[in-house]
Amino acid sequence: MTQATPFHPDVESALSALRATPPARVYFVACGGSLSIMYPAKFLLDQHAAIPSDLFNGAEFTARAPKGLGKDSLVILCSMTGTTKETLAAAEFARSRGARTVGLTTETGSPLGKACDHAIGFEAPYTTGVPIDAKNSNYARIYQLVMGLVALTEGTDYSQALMSSLAxxxxxxxxxxxxxxxxxxxxxxxxxxxxxxxxxxxxxxxxxxxxxxxxxxxxxxxxxxxxxxxxxxxxxxxxxxxxxxxxxxxxxxxxxxxxxxxxxxxxxxxxxxxxxxxxxxxxxxxxxxxxxxxxxxxxxxxxxxxxxxxxxxxxxxxxxxxxxxxxxxxxxx
Amino acid sequence: MTQATPFHPDVESALSALRATPPARVYFVACGGSLSIMYPAKFLLDQHAAIPSDLFNGAEFTARAPKGLGKDSLVILCSMTGTTKETLAAAEFARSRGARTVGLTTETGSPLGKACDHAIGFEAPYTTGVPIDAKNSNYARIYQLVMGLVALTEGTDYSQALMSSLAxxxxxxxxxxxxxxxxxxxxxxxxxxxxxxxxxxxxxxxxxxxxxxxxxxxxxxxxxxxxxxxxxxxxxxxxxxxxxxxxxxxxxxxxxxxxxxxxxxxxxxxxxxxxxxxxxxxxxxxxxxxxxxxxxxxxxxxxxxxxxxxxxxxxxxxxxxxxxxxxxxxxxx
Known part of the structure; x- marks a missing residue:
């Protein structure tokens, strides 16, 4: 295995907390545009790791209340502003079931950031109008989190290839x-x-x-x-x-x-x-x-x-x- | 627990083969109208059992080649005619990975029926023009299979309530x-x-x-x-x-x-x-x-x-x- 390349500090922080007891299953949960990034995240995870995962709209997740959701689950959520109420409710529901939660948001101090065990920040061009570098986008951060989970659960480290690709x-x-x-x-x-x-x-x-x-x-x-x-x-x-x-x-x-x-x-x-x-x-x-x-x-x-x-x-x-x-x-x- | 009520013989036969070693995960795989019944099947399973499951279009499943697919997997497929080529390829791919397969089809002697470890027949009104009783539909049969998996993995038997409801x-x-x-x-x-x-x-x-x-x-x-x-x-x-x-x-x-x-x-x-x-x-x-x-x-x-x-x-x-x-x-x- 090549030398690991560090991910973004927010991602490293979340992964480091998961290292002692890696999750047994993953739920990708969000709404609308933020849900759209969960599809490629799940695709990446499915191809690199055996860990099972699910993908749900935030309100569907809470109302469905999957029986498999529990202490061994990691719930990954995303909301650009961190204020999407269905996603926030999903984070709270996940925590009430004992699951660990990671929230991706442009505002780590937002309600979603605070409702989750770990917040991962990202940049978005469309709200601010200021151009960003795509290596700081929601896709880039969730891909790092996913490949971190791959390393945790499969022992295969592709961080160098991912980080140089994002650059x-x-x-x-x-x-x-x-x-x-x-x-x-x-x-x-x-x-x-x-x-x-x-x-x-x-x-x-x-x-x-x-x-x-x-x-x-x-x-x-x-x-x-x-x-x-x-x-x-x-x-x-x-x-x-x-x-x-x-x-x-x-x-x-x-x-x-x-x-x-x-x-x-x-x-x-x-x-x-x-x-x-x-x-x-x-x-x-x-x-x-x-x-x-x-x-x-x-x-x-x-x-x-x-x-x-x-x-x-x-x-x-x-x-x-x-x-x-x-x-x-x-x-x- | 109430006395178990027998499911359809094809369903009982599939479940009986799974009983010794229940699967650790489920993949629901089909195309188009047959994929549409996998959504409610997964919903039912999610609410009654902790076993993880995935839902894929047949060609997506084969091309994605999920790393988690293996000997401990049960792949549930459906094709009305049993000839849908992508679903057939998915069944063959699943078996090449060592997974167990169950195929739902109106023709149990069809290519899909033959490609799977177990075939479950159902009736469909729209191809034959002959009215059917909904208790013999694809939904009815896959719900029996799902609740059979719930009984196998959770020990909770709701067969009587399901069968009387279907009637x-x-x-x-x-x-x-x-x-x-x-x-x-x-x-x-x-x-x-x-x-x-x-x-x-x-x-x-x-x-x-x-x-x-x-x-x-x-x-x-x-x-x-x-x-x-x-x-x-x-x-x-x-x-x-x-x-x-x-x-x-x-x-x-x-x-x-x-x-x-x-x-x-x-x-x-x-x-x-x-x-x-x-x-x-x-x-x-x-x-x-x-x-x-x-x-x-x-x-x-x-x-x-x-x-x-x-x-x-x-x-x-x-x-x-x-x-x-x-x-x-x-x-x-």
């Missing part, structure tokens, strides 16, 4: 912005006129597709959507494909890429290329990202670049992104 | 058809004109919402859709709500009902009642169904009755249900 991520994102710019400029005018835009992905990329569908297209642009799993696509959803229907397909580079490839082939056979926006990880310059983590980091590149595409669509629709919402954070519900 | 299910469905008929007749002409219809549910009912969205609305009617989790609804999707947008809300009677209640309140506050079709388990006559299983059986009542609603919508749209598909089972892909 190379922002430059790769910046290059992707340039690489995708012509496609985005081409597609934005057509997609701005669509009433329905589906996203399609699998594996590590499904969470990015989910987040773009529900938090960007539906929430910020009132465009109808669904994140369709690339293989579930063939078991019903594909019947809506025609020359007019719009799709965004994320083709990652994890082990599920063949599923996305198959959806790509079908979409181009029966849809119109001008309405199928494919973001392909194979076309990206991923210099510095270790091959073992390229599939896990591609979704961040997709999501970050798509965010810029969303702003172009928003401009054309004259529908503001964050300010254009009518319910969220505008009233009580 | 009372078809009469409850028949009464629900009558009870919902006026609402369906009222809503069908409006919903037949909609290009987008969302389904909303949580807990035990989420699978029924998922199946109706992808297998009925999208696949058979080319109506755009998404099954929105009732709490995820508040973290993005609810921004598409307006007076014209159509929703089908399933209000079950499991422990997550408050999530569906909250969505109901929001939908009626900002949407139009004439475009919100609520199916409420509280309005149903569930005589004979044990209170402990009412929440688990309500989704079958929802799905079965909604199927009839779909045919009314299809008639008005002049778009046939099964025969109206353009890709599925019409060409190779």
């Amino acid at each position: 190379a991520l922002q430059p790769a994102i910046d290059r992707a912005h340039t690489a995708f710019a012509p496609r985005f400029a081409d597609f934005a005018p057509r997609f701005a006129k669509q009433e329905v835009i589906y996203t399609v992905a699998s594996g590590a990329s499904f969470g990015a597709a989910y987040s773009f569908a529900i938090c960007v297209l539906m929430e910020m642009q009132w465009i109808n959507s669904q994140a369709i799993h690339a293989n579930e696509f063939f078991h019903g959803p594909f019947e809506v494909v025609d020359k007019d229907r719009a799709f965004i397909l994320l083709k990652g580079c994890d082990s599920t890429r063949p599923l996305e490839d198959r959806a790509d082939t079908f979409l181009h056979r029966f849809g119109a290329a001008e309405n199928i926006l494919v973001l392909d990880a194979a076309s990206l310059d991923l210099t510095g990202i270790d091959p073992m983590f390229q599939g896990n980091l591609a979704p961040l590149i997709f999501f970050d670049t798509l965010w810029r595409f969303a702003y172009q669509v928003a401009d054309l629709r004259q529908h503001e992104m964050l300010e254009g919402r009518r319910y969220m954070k505008k009233l009580s519900y | 009372a299910l078809q009469p409850a469905i028949d009464r629900a058809h009558t009870a919902f008929a006026p609402r369906f007749a009222d809503f069908a002409p409006r919903f037949a004109k909609q290009e987008v219809i969302y389904t909303v549910a949580s807990g035990a009912s989420f699978g029924a919402a998922y199946s109706f969205a992808i297998c009925v609305l999208m696949e058979m009617q080319w109506i755009n859709s998404q099954a929105i989790h009732a709490n995820e609804f508040f973290h993005g999707p609810f921004e598409v709500v307006d007076k014209d947008r159509a929703f089908i809300l399933l209000k079950g009677c499991d422990s997550t009902r408050p999530l569906e209640d909250r969505a109901d309140t929001f939908l009626h506050r900002f949407g139009a009642a004439e475009n919100i079709l609520v199916l409420d388990a509280a309005s149903l006559d569930l005589t004979g169904i044990d209170p402990m299983f009412q929440g688990n059986l309500a989704p079958l009542i929802f799905f079965d009755t909604l199927w009839r609603f779909a045919y009314q919508v299809a008639d008005l749209r002049q778009h046939e249900m099964l025969e109206g598909r353009r890709y599925m089972k019409k060409l190779s892909y």
